[in-house]
Amino acid sequence: MKLPASLRVTLTACMVLGLVVLYVPLILIVLNSFNSSRTFGFPPPGLTLDWWQKAASSSGALSALGTSVVAGLCAMVIALVLGTMAAFAVQRFEFFGRSTISFLVVLPITLPGIVTGIALNATFVQVLGPFGVALGLATVIIGHATFCIVIVYNNVQARLRRMGTSLEEASADLGANGWQTFWRVTFPGVRGALVAGAVLAFALSFDEIVVTTFTAGPAIQTLPLWIFSNLFRPNQAPVVNVVAAVLAVVAVVPVWLAQRFSGDSTTSRV
Amino acid sequence: MRPGARLALLLSVPLLWLVVMYLGSIAVMLVSAFWTVNDFTGAVEQTFTFDNIRRLVTEPLFATVALRTILVALGVTVIDAVFAIPMALFMSKVASPRLRLGLLVAVTTPLWASYLVKAYAWRTLVAPNGPIAFITGGNTPGYGLAATVITLAYLWLPYMIIPIYAGFDRVSDSLVEASFDLGASAWRTIRSVALPLVFPAIAAGSIFTFSLTLGDYIAVGIVGGKTQLLANVIYGQLVTANNQPFAAALSLIPLAAIVLYLFAMRRTGALEKV
Numbered sequence: 001m002k003l004p005a006s007l008r009v010t011l012t013a014c015m016v017l018g019l020v021v022l023y024v025p026l027i028l029i030v031l032n033s034f035n036s037s038r039t040f041g042f043p044p045p046g047l048t049l050d051w052w053q054k055a056a057s058s059s060g061a062l063s064a065l066g067t068s069v070v071a072g073l074c075a076m077v078i079a080l081v082l083g084t085m086a087a088f089a090v091q092r093f094e095f096f097g098r099s100t101i102s103f104l105v106v107l108p109i110t111l112p113g114i115v116t117g118i119a120l121n122a123t124f125v126q127v128l129g130p131f132g133v134a135l136g137l138a139t140v141i142i143g144h145a146t147f148c149i150v151i152v153y154n155n156v157q158a159r160l161r162r163m164g165t166s167l168e169e170a171s172a173d174l175g176a177n178g179w180q181t182f183w184r185v186t187f188p189g190v191r192g193a194l195v196a197g198a199v200l201a202f203a204l205s206f207d208e209i210v211v212t213t214f215t216a217g218p219a220i221q222t223l224p225l226w227i228f229s230n231l232f233r234p235n236q237a238p239v240v241n242v243v244a245a246v247l248a249v250v251a252v253v254p255v256w257l258a259q260r261f262s263g264d265s266t267t268s269r270v
Numbered sequence: 271m272r273p274g275a276r277l278a279l280l281l282s283v284p285l286l287w288l289v290v291m292y293l294g295s296i297a298v299m300l301v302s303a304f305w306t307v308n309d310f311t312g313a314v315e316q317t318f319t320f321d322n323i324r325r326l327v328t329e330p331l332f333a334t335v336a337l338r339t340i341l342v343a344l345g346v347t348v349i350d351a352v353f354a355i356p357m358a359l360f361m362s363k364v365a366s367p368r369l370r371l372g373l374l375v376a377v378t379t380p381l382w383a384s385y386l387v388k389a390y391a392w393r394t395l396v397a398p399n400g401p402i403a404f405i406t407g408g409n410t411p412g413y414g415l416a417a418t419v420i421t422l423a424y425l426w427l428p429y430m431i432i433p434i435y436a437g438f439d440r441v442s443d444s445l446v447e448a449s450f451d452l453g454a455s456a457w458r459t460i461r462s463v464a465l466p467l468v469f470p471a472i473a474a475g476s477i478f479t480f481s482l483t484l485g486d487y488i489a490v491g492i493v494g495g496k497t498q499l500l501a502n503v504i505y506g507q508l509v510t511a512n513n514q515p516f517a518a519a520l521s522l523i524p525l526a527a528i529v530l531y532l533f534a535m536r537r538t539g540a541l542e543k544v
Contacts, residue, residue, distance in 0.1 A: 001363055002450075004456050012360060015361070018357040021424065025388060028394060081283070088280050093273065105284075111485070112528060113485035113501075114504055115524055118521045125514065126305075145287075149284065209488055210485060210486065213505070227384075228386060244384065251380065
C-alpha cells in the first residue's frame with residue numbers, strides 16, 4: 001500500500017531495531033557457549049568446543065532432559081484429547097454457554113503463573129495430600145496439561161471453523177455414517193492442526209518453570225528447574241551456557257513444524 | 271448417538287478437568303487464604319481466621335511490593351506497546367506478503383526459545399563486564415529494578431506484537447489511504463485512524479504482558495538483584511517461610527489485579543479475541 005516515504009523509512013527502522021533487540025540476546029547465548037573462559041566476560045577471550053563435550057556427558061542435565069520430555073509428552077497427550085474435544089463441541093454444536101467454554105480454556109494462561117501454581121500446590125498438598133497424593137511427576141503433568149489445552153483448542157478450533165461443515169454434510173448425504181465421515185473427512189482435515197497443536201503444547205510444557213516449581217516436589221527436576229538451580233553455580237556455568245545455547249537454537253523446531261503442518265500460522269501462544 | 275448425547279460426551283471430560291481440577295484448585299486457594307499455620311509444628315490448620323488478610327493489609331511491606339509490582343506490570347505493558355505498534359504496522363502495511371510471513375515467523379520464534387535462557391541472556395547483557403558495559407564504556411543498568419523491567423518487556427514483546435499485527439491486518443488499506451488523501455500527516459493518521467481501530471488488539475496483548483509480569487518471580491530473581499516483586503514474596507512465604515495459607519492470601523493480590531484488569535479490558539472488546 002502507498003505510504004509517505006518518511007513513514008516507510010521510520011517503520012522500517014523500527015522493525016529492524018525490534019528484530020535486533022529480539023535476536024541479539026539469543027545470539028549472545030549461542031556465542032557464550034563457545035567462550036573459553038570459565039567466567040563470563042565480553043568480548044570472550046577465546047573460543048572452545050570443550051564445554052559442549054562436557055555438557056553432552058552432564059548426567060544432571062541429561063536426566064532433567066529426560067524428565068522434561070516425559071512430562072511434555074504426557075501433558076501433550078492429555079491436552080490433545082481435552083483440547084480437541086472442547087474444540088469440536090464449540091465449533092460443531094450450538095449450546096448455551098459456548099463462550100464460557102472458550103473463557104475457561106484460556107483462563108489457565110490468562111491468570112498469572114504464580115496464582116495457578118499456588119492454587120494447584122494448595123490442592124495437591126492440603127486437600128489431596130491426606131489421600132496419599134504427593135508432589136511428583138504426575139502433579140507436574142496435571143499442571144502442564146491444564147495450561148496446554150488452550151493451544152490445541154485454538155489450533156483445532158481455527159481449523160474447524162475454516163473447514164466449515166459442507167464437506168461433512170456432503171459425506172453424510174452420500175450415505176456415510178458418523179464414524180466414516182469423521183475418519184475419512186473430518187479427521188484428515190484437522191490432522192495438521194492436531195500436529196501443530198501437539199508440537200506447540202509440548203514446547204510450552206518443555207519450557208514452563210513457574211507452575212512447575214509449585215507442583216514438582218523435591219525429587220523431580222525438569223530441564224528448566226535444573227537450569228535455574230545451576231544458574232548461580234559458577235563451576236556449572238559453562239555447561240548451563242551450552243544447554244542454554246541448544247535451547248535457544250531448537251526454538252525454531254516447534255515453529256517450523258507447526259507452520260508446516262498447520263498453515264494457519266497460529267504459532268503464537270496466545 | 272443423538273447430538274445432545276454427543277455434545278455431553280465431548281464436553282464432559284474437558285469441563286470436568288477445567289472446572290473441578292482448575293477452578294476447584296483456585297477455590298481451594300481462596301479458602302486456604304483463611305487458614306493458619308501452627309507456630310510450633312508448622313502444620314497447616316484448617317480453621318477459619320482473618321489473620322492473614324489482616325497481616326496483608328496492616329504490614330506496609332506488602333502494600334509497597336504490590337504497588338511496585340503493578341507499576342512494573344504497567345510499565346512493561348507500555349514499553350511493549352511502544353515497540354510492538356510500529357513493528358506490527360510495518361508487518362501489515364509495508365512488508366510484502368512474502369516478507370510478512372517471514373517476519374511473523376521471526377517474531378514468534380523467540381517465544382519458543384527457552385524463557386530461562388532469555389532471562390539469563392539479559393543477565394549476561396547487563397552484567398558489569400557484559401556487552402552493554404563494553405559498548406557504552408561502563409554504562410549498564412546493572413542488576414535491579416531497571417534490568418527487571420527491560421528483561422520482562424523483552425520476554426513478553428512477541429505476545430504484544432502478534433495481536434496488534436492481527437489488528438492492523440484487519441484495518442482496511444483504503445481507510446489509511448483516505449486519511450492521507452484528505453491531507454492528514456503520518457502521525458495524525460496513526461493516531462486518529464489506525465490506533466483507535468487496533469485499540470482492542472493492543473488491549474488483548476496487554477492482558478498477557480500484564481498478567482505474565484504479575485506472575486513472574488524467575489526473571490526478577492535472575493536480573494533483579496535485591497528487587498522484590500509480589501511473586502518473589504509469595505514464593506518466599508510458601509517455600510522459605512513454609513506458610514502456605516499466607517502465600518495463598520498474598521496470591522489474592524495478583525488474582526484481584528488481573529480480574530480487575532480483565533473487567534476493564536472487556537469494555538474495549540479485547541476479550542472477544544483472546
